[in-house]
Amino acid sequence: MSGTPTGPRVRCLTIGSSDSGGGAGIQGDLKAFARAGVYGSSALVGVTAQNTTGVTATASIDTDMVGHQLRAVLEDIGTDAVKIGTTWSAELVWLLVDRLVWLDEVPVVLDPVMISAAGSALGGEEDAVTAVREGLLPLTWVATPNPAEARRLTRLEEESDPRKLAEAIVELGARAAIITDAFPTGAGDLLFDGERHHEITGPRRVSGCDHGAGCAHSALITAFLAQGMPLTRAARTAHAAVSLAIERGAADIGAGRHPVELHPVGPTTEGPPW
Numbered sequence: 001m002s003g004t005p006t007g008p009r010v011r012c013l014t015i016g017s018s019d020s021g022g023g024a025g026i027q028g029d030l031k032a033f034a035r036a037g038v039y040g041s042s043a044l045v046g047v048t049a050q051n052t053t054g055v056t057a058t059a060s061i062d063t064d065m066v067g068h069q070l071r072a073v074l075e076d077i078g079t080d081a082v083k084i085g086t087t088w089s090a091e092l093v094w095l096l097v098d099r100l101v102w103l104d105e106v107p108v109v110l111d112p113v114m115i116s117a118a119g120s121a122l123g124g125e126e127d128a129v130t131a132v133r134e135g136l137l138p139l140t141w142v143a144t145p146n147p148a149e150a151r152r153l154t155r156l157e158e159e160s161d162p163r164k165l166a167e168a169i170v171e172l173g174a175r176a177a178i179i180t181d182a183f184p185t186g187a188g189d190l191l192f193d194g195e196r197h198h199e200i201t202g203p204r205r206v207s208g209c210d211h212g213a214g215c216a217h218s219a220l221i222t223a224f225l226a227q228g229m230p231l232t233r234a235a236r237t238a239h240a241a242v243s244l245a246i247e248r249g250a251a252d253i254g255a256g257r258h259p260v261e262l263h264p265v266g267p268t269t270e271g272p273p274w
């Protein structure tokens with residue numbers, strides 16, 4: 001699939017873990033990249049035995065092997081943006097920091113995954129969270145935590161105001177933050193771009209198909225930034241596309257939280273179908 005009709009192919013790298021069920025993680029990211037029309041590469045940092053009902057086993061990949069994957073991708077293919085998902089350990093996070101610090105002016109999107117949609121733990125040990133705060137956030141162009149993940153990252157355990165959480169993430173070094181599913185009524189996200197707050201709202205979908213929603217959302221933002229879309233438009237387009245992907249989700253797949261089903265979306269899409 002080509003990136004843009006005329007220019008060179010746009011490339012995105014996702015750093016994250018496998019979801020054996022195919023809805024979230026690396027598999028969800030690569031599907032989202034394809035839907036956005038960009039070329040996707042990956043560095044696998046962990047494996048989960050997972051389906052729509054939850055996670056039954058996890059294993060992290062040896063840090064050296066992660067380093068080899070990053071080198072293989074970046075030396076040959078290169079990338080126009082990077083997405084980071086699961087961050088299992090402090091050792092892994094500091095390796096990522098060591099490598100990503102050399103990427104000049106390449107957007108880095110951090111989706112700090114700590115818990116799956118079905119409620120299973122995915123990393124989030126205290127020393128890994130500290131490494132994300134101290135090492136990764138300062139390299140991050142936009143972080144996309146949900147409110148619970150934002151509270152963990154900022155250590156503002158009692159804070160319920162998404163504006164305060166987003167501002168705290170920017171104070172920790174990220175250029176911008178999007179708190180997903182930020183509002184008690186309706187559905188939507190709160191974007192703080194470092195200067196202004198933007199409320200991104202829409203209807204709440206009740207299809208039962210939200211497995212992989214967060215991964216699809218942050219992967220689309222990665223692809224859009226790689227394509228040169230401004231952040232506010234990327235955030236709005238990603239929310240609208242994921243909302244539709246929940247509404248039109250894969251309700252026949254699995255017996256738990258069914259996977260989202262994304263449709264083609266991007267700068268070249270003729271007007272939003274939603």
Ligand SMILES: Nc1ncnc2c1ncn2[C@@H]1O[C@H](COP(=O)(O)OP(=O)(O)OP(=O)(O)O)[C@@H](O)[C@H]1O
Pocket residue numbers: 024113115116117145146180181182187188189203204205206210211212213214215217238239242243246
């Ligand atoms: N029921 C819903 N209806 C419409 N949009 C939704 C709904 N639930 C989530 N979204 C949107 O989906 C996107 C992903 O947000 P979400 O909070 O689900 O991420 P997450 O908690 O990180 O997900 P995951 O655990 O799957 O990674 C956001 O744009 C959010 O507004």
Ligand SMILES: Cc1ncc(CO)c(N)n1
Pocket residue numbers: 016017018019024025026048050085086113115116117122211212213214215
């Ligand atoms: C591997 C993996 N990464 C991220 C998520 C977040 O939804 C998930 N469920 N599984």
